[in-house]
Amino acid sequence: xxxxxxxxxxxxxxxxxxxxxxxxxxxxxxxxxxxxxxxxxxxxxxxxxxxxxxxxxxxxxxxxxxxxxxxxxxxxxxxxxxxxxxxxxxxxxxxxxxxxxxxxxxxxxxxxxxxxxxxxxxxxxxxxx
Numbered sequence: 025x026x027x028x029x030x031x032x033x034x035x036x037x038x039x040x041x042x043x044x045x046x047x048x049x050x051x052x053x054x055x056x057x058x059x060x061x062x063x064x065x066x067x068x069x070x071x072x073x074x075x076x077x078x079x080x081x082x083x084x085x086x087x088x089x090x091x092x093x094x095x096x097x098x099x100x101x102x103x104x105x106x107x108x109x110x111x112x113x114x115x116x117x118x119x120x121x122x123x124x125x126x127x128x129x130x131x132x133x134x135x136x137x138x139x140x141x142x143x144x145x146x147x148x149x150x151x152x153x
Contacts, residue, residue, distance in 0.1 A: 027112055029056070029062060031101040036062040038083060038115055039092070041102075050099050058092040060085065060119055083115075083122045 026043060030037050039059035041048050048054050060083040068075045086093050103113025131137065 027105040028098050029103045029105075029115065030056055030099055033100045035039045037086070037097060038062050038096070038119065039095075047076060048102060050100060050101060053096055053098050055094055056097050057094050059095050059097075060092055060122070062115070062118075081118060083118045 025040070025042055027038070027040050028048075029122065030039070030041070030055055037056055037059045039054060039056035041054050043052075043054050062081065064079055064081045067078045067080060068127075069078055086095060105115070
């Protein structure tokens, strides 16, 4: 059981697999819990020295869902977070950024402001109620 990136042939998904590493092998069908789709886009930026390719990884909900989903996937390739050098923190950060962006968008549509960081502590030694 653990988080992984699962390639199903035409999609790469991030989620939690309930099976162990010995049970979740290429060719097996597994249920991926709270899955997001991982996308990597290539942007070509024109410069005076010629075009430069820039990669950008993003996550999104699967299809047109409004939250992460549980999905049955046939494993073509699998990468476990705990076997990555950073233990999957890069991908966890992508998911967190995606969720933060959605929360900001929902708040903006509702006319609300969302604090991005806590306000600084007052410099006075007084308690503010």
